[in-house]
Amino acid sequence: MEEPREARFWRFEEDFGISLLIAKLGTGWTPAAPDGDADDVRALRDDACLLLDSRLPAEALRTVWRAAAGGQDPGPDVPGRLRRIAEAAEYRIAREAVVLASDDTFPDGTPPVVTVDEQAMRKAVCAEVRAVSHRLAGPDVGAALERVAAEADADLGFRLFLRVVKETPVAVTMERYDRYRTIGEAFGYPGRLVHDGLDVCWPRFDDVSVRRRFDWDFGFSLLAGRFHGDLWQHSYTVDEGIRGVVFDYPGPVPGSSAYALLQDTLRLSRSPMSDDVLSALWSGATGYGYDPRDEGAGARQWLRRVADVCAGRLREIDPEFTIGAPSPGDPEERDAVLRELREIAPVLTRAVHDSPWYGATTSPWFERSNTVVPALEQVVDQVDPDLGFRLLLRCVRAYDVPVTDEQYARWTALGDRFGYGREHVADLADPHAER
Numbered sequence: 493m494e495e496p497r498e499a500r501f502w503r504f505e506e507d508f509g510i511s512l513l514i515a516k517l518g519t520g521w522t523p524a525a526p527d528g529d530a531d532d533v534r535a536l537r538d539d540a541c542l543l544l545d546s547r548l549p550a551e552a553l554r555t556v557w558r559a560a561a562g563g564q565d566p567g568p569d570v571p572g573r574l575r576r577i578a579e580a581a582e583y584r585i586a587r588e589a590v591v592l593a594s595d596d597t598f599p600d601g602t603p604p605v606v607t608v609d610e611q612a613m614r615k616a617v618c619a620e621v622r623a624v625s626h627r628l629a630g631p632d633v634g635a636a637l638e639r640v641a642a643e644a645d646a647d648l649g650f651r652l653f654l655r656v657v658k659e660t661p662v663a664v665t666m667e668r669y670d671r672y673r674t675i676g677e678a679f680g681y682p683g684r685l686v687h688d689g690l691d692v693c694w695p696r697f698d699d700v701s702v703r704r705r706f707d708w709d710f711g712f713s714l715l716a717g718r719f720h721g722d723l724w725q726h727s728y729t730v731d732e733g734i735r736g737v738v739f740d741y742p743g744p745v746p747g748s749s750a751y752a753l754l755q756d757t758l759r760l761s762r763s764p765m766s767d768d769v770l771s772a773l774w775s776g777a778t779g780y781g782y783d784p785r786d787e788g789a790g791a792r793q794w795l796r797r798v799a800d801v802c803a804g805r806l807r808e809i810d811p812e813f814t815i816g817a818p819s820p821g822d823p824e825e826r827d828a829v830l831r832e833l834r835e836i837a838p839v840l841t842r843a844v845h846d847s848p849w850y851g852a853t854t855s856p857w858f859e860r861s862n863t864v865v866p867a868l869e870q871v872v873d874q875v876d877p878d879l880g881f882r883l884l885l886r887c888v889r890a891y892d893v894p895v896t897d898e899q900y901a902r903w904t905a906l907g908d909r910f911g912y913g914r915e916h917v918a919d920l921a922d923p924h925a926e927r
Contacts (some may be wrong), residue, residue: 494609497647499680502603503531506684510539511651513577514560515659530588537581539648540574546644548636555636559629560655606680613646616675620668621653627662647679658689665693666745673743687742697747697809705744707913711737712756713882715798716777720890730782734801747809754802756879758818761795763875769867770795776844776864777883779890821876828906829877830869833884836893837865843891878910888920895920 500508507515513536528536543553553570566573618638625634633656641649654672657664664672669692676686695702703710709717718724718733728736738750760770770791775783784794799815806813845861864887872880885903888895895903900921907917 494607496605497608497680499604499606500685501680501682504535504685505682506688507651507655508532508685509535509651510543510577510648511560511655514557514652515655530585533581533584537578537585540578540581542645542648543640544571544574544578546640548639548643552632552636552639555630555632556640556652556656559633559637560652560659562659563629604680606678608647608678610646613675613678614642614649617641617646617650617653620650620671620675623668624657624662624664627660628656629660650675650679651685654686654690658691661691663691663693666695683742694745697745697751697806699745702745702748703752703911704913705748706752706916707743708915709882709886710744710749711752711882712760712798712879713777713886715753716774716883716886717889719778719782721779721781724781731801733782734798738801738805747806750802750805754799754806754815755818756876757795757799757802758815759821759875759879760871761792761799762818765867765870765874767791769863769870772860772863773867773871773883776860776867777886777890779847780860821878823877825881825906825909826872826877829872829881829884832899832902832906833865833868833872833880836884836888836899840887840891840893841865843893844887847891881906881910885917885920 506512508531550568550571553574554566554568557566557570558564618641621634621637621641625637628634628637637649637653637656640652669686669690672686672690708714715734715737718736719730724733737753740746740749760773765773767790771785774791774794784791784797789797803813803815841861841864844864868880868884868887871883887893900917903920904917
């Protein structure tokens with residue numbers, strides 16, 4: 493039966509509840525008021541009550557706790573320990589008079605909701621437990637975890653299973669990791685809950701198969717998005733903006749974000765494009781945001797600065813890594829990208845021309861509008877159609893260029909051929925989406 497549940501990422505950035513408590517405190521917990529804010533306390537209370545209400549045998553609960561705690565035995569009276577946790581949480585909630593479900597709890601809006609099919613999720617979680625049960629800490633651990641998922645709650649069972657897998661530890665394939673993420677997304681978990689602490693058998697960052705693991709934009713086009721306009725200056729420095737693209741988020745192969753950006757910057761810096769055209773390309777893609785020339789740096793100096801940050805990150809993963817020649821761009825889709833660019837060129841040029849003083853009779857944007865499309869054409873024709881297409885998408889976002897249904901369908905298909913992730917083009921279908 494399907495039921496709506498509040499998405500967990502609304503309140504948490506990582507693990508929470510009993511699974512987090514076991515990881516942090518092991519057997520050292522005492523019946524004092526739990527730490528954390530009201531959301532942490534509520535999650536802890538709810539998990540403890542789920543386990544108590546399931547009436548699972550004390551020995552099964554002890555087996556799961558011990559495995560999740562890395563072998564530390566909580567003792568035979570786990571139900572008593574859970575009751576004390578629940579009582580301490582209830583006392584904390586009552587003492588602070590926390591109203592957990594009122595509208596006032598959400599000053600920024602209604603919390604997002606996921607629809608969970610509990611029976612289907614129980615089957616999915618139990619299947620993953622069975623797949624690695626022979627590699628867990630003991631022969632009874634898998635069976636006990638399955639009982640938690642099947643008789644208490646699939647969400648709680650999955651979090652405890654992840655905690656056991658991380659503590660054992662069990663090395664998981666990338667395919668299994670993806671299944672874990674899919675289950676986590678169905679529960680509305682924060683992105684790092686599955687990822688952090690999991691021993692994944694990753695391929696190397698320069699493996700040709702890794703690009704599809706980016707959910708959205710990446711490389712030089714993503715870097716341009718980080719420096720759009722002038723609002724970025726209130727959030728981070730230039731170096732922090734580069735590192736925000738270089739360092740990885742859950743999902744892609746470690747180092748692949750840095751490697752993708754490095755490849756883009758090397759292709760551009762070693763291309764026949766002039767410094768003036770490279771500067772026009774960067775300025776257009778950023779909506780005339782951060783300009784390296786303000787710090788006395790030319791276009792290729794800026795590209796070298798970015799490349800050095802990328803190389804530093806990759807040497808953290810492989811100390812022997814050296815910068816070599818970039819892999820050649822794939823020319824196969826050049827004509828297709830040029831067709832799309834030339835079709836939207838008049839609309840894009842007009843959007844740049846009218847930004848940001850629509851209706852003005854004079855503006856520096858009038859002259860700028862004539863440089864963006866030619867710079868993009870040079871990238872597509874002389875550097876890499878893939879990079880050129882990503883920069884075209886970035887400019888469409890930067891200037892809120894309207895996209896027809898026909899263009900969106902073709903761009904989605906073209907993105908699929910380039911190996912883009914599921915969200916890379918998707919937001920262009922919604923004219924109200926944040927870009």
